[in-house]
Every structure is written in structure tokens, then in C-alpha cells.
Amino acid sequence: MVTTPLLSIGVEPLRVDGLVSAVSGEGDGAVVSFLGLVRNHNAGRRVRYLEYEAYEPLALKVFERIAAEARERWPGVRFGLQHRIGRLEIGEASVAIAAASAHRADAFAACRYAIERVKQIAPIWKHEFFEGGDVWIEGATADPEDRRARAEAERVACA
Amino acid sequence: MRVTVRLFARLRDVAGASELTREVAPGATVGAVWAQLTREFPDFAAYERSISSAVNADYARMDREVRDGDEIAFLPPVSGG
Numbered sequence: 557m558v559t560t561p562l563l564s565i566g567v568e569p570l571r572v573d574g575l576v577s578a579v580s581g582e583g584d585g586a587v588v589s590f591l592g593l594v595r596n597h598n599a600g601r602r603v604r605y606l607e608y609e610a611y612e613p614l615a616l617k618v619f620e621r622i623a624a625e626a627r628e629r630w631p632g633v634r635f636g637l638q639h640r641i642g643r644l645e646i647g648e649a650s651v652a653i654a655a656a657s658a659h660r661a662d663a664f665a666a667c668r669y670a671i672e673r674v675k676q677i678a679p680i681w682k683h684e685f686f687e688g689g690d691v692w693i694e695g696a697t698a699d700p701e702d703r704r705a706r707a708e709a710e711r712v713a714c715a
Numbered sequence: 716m717r718v719t720v721r722l723f724a725r726l727r728d729v730a731g732a733s734e735l736t737r738e739v740a741p742g743a744t745v746g747a748v749w750a751q752l753t754r755e756f757p758d759f760a761a762y763e764r765s766i767s768s769a770v771n772a773d774y775a776r777m778d779r780e781v782r783d784g785d786e787i788a789f790l791p792p793v794s795g796g
Contacts, residue, residue, distance in 0.1 A: 650796065
């Protein structure tokens with residue numbers, strides 16, 4: 557049997573079904589999964605493809621941190637997070653998250669929280685290649701100790 | 716003493732290298748290493764207020780003192796997901 561790592565980063569295509577079964581147990585009444593996809597447009601540009609890069613050892617530690625934060629906020633949630641790097645074509649999945657819990661509210665909230673935190677603090681970058689050029693996308697200044705950012709992720713997760 | 720500098724995304728493009736080795740003064744902070752690089756690569760200055768840093772693959776503040784052999788990473792604003 558192949559075991560699915562719950563937290564990972566790599567060039568292999570993402571399989572959300574493996575992640576869903578890896579986090580789900582007999583005591584769970586809900587599992588919520590999320591796939592982030594490469595879309596064909598961004599900020600008025602026609603996107604051809606994306607290249608993701610990461611500072612991998614730190615990214616894995618950040619995934620562990622996000623998992624620990626989610627467990628602290630929603631005890632009992634089982635949680636998996638995988639991010640892809642390298643060249644991704646339109647429609648491919650860049651990130652897969654699954655959160656399983658006894659009840660659906662916690663599973664939905666933990667899943668949403670995780671993707672918000674990935675966008676805030678994971679040392680990962682997308683290089684967008686569009687028709688007519690390319691650009692590095694620069695979003696949030698990463699600061700895992702920023703309490704306001706964490707509170708904002710919780711607020712969005714529980715909205 | 717010598718440190719390894721890791722650069723990502725646009726910083727890597729600007730410097731033309733993902734990894735550099737630099738001599739720094741004893742007692743230098745992460746911020747001092749950044750200032751030294753900004754003199755070398757003036758385009759880095761645009762990141763003065765948005766840069767994050769890590770030492771040996773853990774997030775660290777700019778006032779952190781570096782040691783001989785440390786790996787210092789400079790991280791422009793992130794865009795995973």
C-alpha cells in the first residue's frame with residue numbers, strides 16, 4: 557500500500573482522492589477538500605502557464621505550522637496539505653487541501669483557514685507567463701508571527 | 716566569516732543566481748547582509764519594506780545575528796496557492 561504524505565511539496569501532479577482517504581477516519585462525519593487550479597486569465601492578462609518555485613525546507617515547516625494552528629483552533633481535525641511546484645498548465649492543480657472532522661463546520665473552517673495561511677506565509681512564488689510577457693506574482697509579506705494576519709485567516713474561515 | 720545567501724523569485728532573477736557566498740563582518744545581522752546585497756544589486760532596494768528573511772530554513776528577523784556558515788534566505792512577498 558502506498559501511503560500519502562499529509563504534508564508535501566513536489567513536482568508530481570496532485571491527487572486529491574488520496575489525500576481525502578489519508579485524512580478520513582471512521583469517526584469523521586465530514587471531509588472538505590480544496591483544489592487550487594491554474595486559470596487562464598489574471599488581472600486582464602491571458603495566462604499561458606505558471607511556474608511555481610518554493611524554498612522547500614521552510615515551506616514544509618510552514619505547512620507543519622499551519623497544521624498545528626488548525627489543530628489548535630479546531631481540535632480533532634485531521635488535515636493534509638500538498639503543494640505542487642515546477643511548470644503547471646492551465647487547469648492543473650497547484651495546491652490540494654483536505655480536512656476531516658466529526659462535524660462539517662470544523663472541516664469547512666479548517667480547510668479554508670489552511671489555504672488563507674498558505675497564501676500569507678508559505679515561501680512559494682508563482683511566475684506567470686502570459687501572452688506578451690511574464691511577471692513574478694508578489695502577494696503577502698510573509699510573517700508567521702503577525703497576529704493580525706492569523707486573525708484575519710480565522711475570520712475568513714469562520715465567516 | 717562566510718555565509719550562504721539563498722534568493723528566490725524576482726530577487727533571484729535580479730541577482731542572476733539562486734545562491735551566493737558572501738564574506739560578512741563578525742557580529743553582522745541579517746539586516747546587514749541585506750544592506751550589503753542592496754549595495755551590490757540596487758534593484759533590491761524596492762523590497763526594503765516587503766522582504767522576509769530566514770536563517771537555516773527558519774523565519775528570522777532582520778536583527779538576528781548571523782554565524783559563520785549560516786544559510787540566509789531573502790524572500791520577496793509570497794504568492795503560493
